[in-house]
Amino acid sequence: MRFATDTGGTFTDLVVEEDDGRISMYKASTVPGDPVQGVLAALTLAATDRGLDLATLLDRGDTFIHGTTHAINAIITGRTARAALLVTDGHRDILTLREGGRIEPFNHSVPYPKPFIPRALTFEVPERLIHDGSVHQPLDEVALAAIIEKLRAEKVEAVAVCLLWSTINPAHELRVGAALAAALPGVPVSLSHQVNPSLREFRRASSTAIDAALKPLMGRYLGGLEVRMREAGVKGKVMVLTSSGGMMPAAEVAANPIRIINSGPSMAPIAGQHYADLEGNGDSVIVADTGGTTYDISLVRNGQVPMTRELWIGQPTRGYLVGYPSVEVKSVGAGGGSIARVDAGGLLHVGPESAGAVPGPVCYGRGGTRPTVTDASLALGF
Numbered sequence: 001m002r003f004a005t006d007t008g009g010t011f012t013d014l015v016v017e018e019d020d021g022r023i024s025m026y027k028a029s030t031v032p033g034d035p036v037q038g039v040l041a042a043l044t045l046a047a048t049d050r051g052l053d054l055a056t057l058l059d060r061g062d063t064f065i066h067g068t069t070h071a072i073n074a075i076i077t078g079r080t081a082r083a084a085l086l087v088t089d090g091h092r093d094i095l096t097l098r099e100g101g102r103i104e105p106f107n108h109s110v111p112y113p114k115p116f117i118p119r120a121l122t123f124e125v126p127e128r129l130i131h132d133g134s135v136h137q138p139l140d141e142v143a144l145a146a147i148i149e150k151l152r153a154e155k156v157e158a159v160a161v162c163l164l165w166s167t168i169n170p171a172h173e174l175r176v177g178a179a180l181a182a183a184l185p186g187v188p189v190s191l192s193h194q195v196n197p198s199l200r201e202f203r204r205a206s207s208t209a210i211d212a213a214l215k216p217l218m219g220r221y222l223g224g225l226e227v228r229m230r231e232a233g234v235k236g237k238v239m240v241l242t243s244s245g246g247m248m249p250a251a252e253v254a255a256n257p258i259r260i261i262n263s264g265p266s267m268a269p270i271a272g273q274h275y276a277d278l279e280g281n282g283d284s285v286i287v288a289d290t291g292g293t294t295y296d297i298s299l300v301r302n303g304q305v306p307m308t309r310e311l312w313i314g315q316p317t318r319g320y321l322v323g324y325p326s327v328e329v330k331s332v333g334a335g336g337g338s339i340a341r342v343d344a345g346g347l348l349h350v351g352p353e354s355a356g357a358v359p360g361p362v363c364y365g366r367g368g369t370r371p372t373v374t375d376a377s378l379a380l381g382f
Helices: 035-049 054-059 070-076 141-154 171-183 201-232 250-255 267-279 373-379
Strands: 002-007 011-017 023-029 063-068 083-088 122-125 135-137 158-162 189-191 237-241 247-249 285-290 295-300 330-332 338-342 348-354
Touching: 002 035, 011 035, 023 035, 035 054, 035 201, 054 201, 063 201, 070 201, 070 348, 083 141, 083 201, 122 141, 141 171, 158 171, 158 201, 171 189, 189 201, 201 237, 201 250, 237 250, 247 250, 267 285, 267 295, 338 373
Parallel strands: 002 063, 063 237, 083 122, 083 158, 158 189
Antiparallel strands: 002 011, 011 023, 237 247, 285 295, 295 330, 338 348
């Protein structure tokens, strides 16, 4: 028996596959403050359906697979950790300048996107390596110690480090990481040569910044998931779906949350391709996945699930570049729970803020007062 769960911003879904191939599905509300509770609630429904207690059901399973939109929802709704970025002296504006380019180069009414980590929390480390990895300027340990004191004063919750040419010679990044670990115990650190060892500084910096900002949230979430699944009775493997459509042990993913930005959505085109094959409906399929927080869309082309290293959260050049291999899925903050509002100029906006599972849309009757896409659909009779 296998269990597969998907935790979204509003609902937690469970699929149970019996040893004989039979499949059953269950749904429970996600608990924002404790997503594992939603997983256990869905599993309890499955156990009750079989006349079993939860521990007996879980004991029959050999694999527990978990997918989640927790990471991408946190980014879209701005609920990631307060993170700082350390860069080589003179390169403080990596995240601000990006790589240039605009979707509409002559439309100056579109504001330039804000950096994922603000400039005020970006610090320059005196050091410099050159293209062959040799040291042009040694790492200034005294200046690094002063920067760490500023990080302490700013009460940062995570730190990203992206130094020039660290993919060729990681010595300076490793030393900075060791100094941070010693001086700021408990504050997670992401080093760019470990997170995304690729050329082009903006991509590496962007990946590392996102990874660091997700670590406190996803570390608590995935670490707690495995512990509580074991306590509940899971004896088999506890695996987490990755953005690239594979699986990894939960403990590994907690240390590298950049890998699961599209954990839940990455399965939609794979499932879409499978069911299109079963139905004989051709080999090019548009796959749409409407969640509570995001609306995800992907395209299977000529029977191939598309992959990309250009994963953006939001529009290209206007959103955040993940820069990590992923099944190609486009996500926007317009799910069923996305909140609608009218600005001072009378323009309608939908999302990215979501009502989530608590309080949920107004029509749930759980205390929600702000209209959502679900409320509009109900009012229009859809």
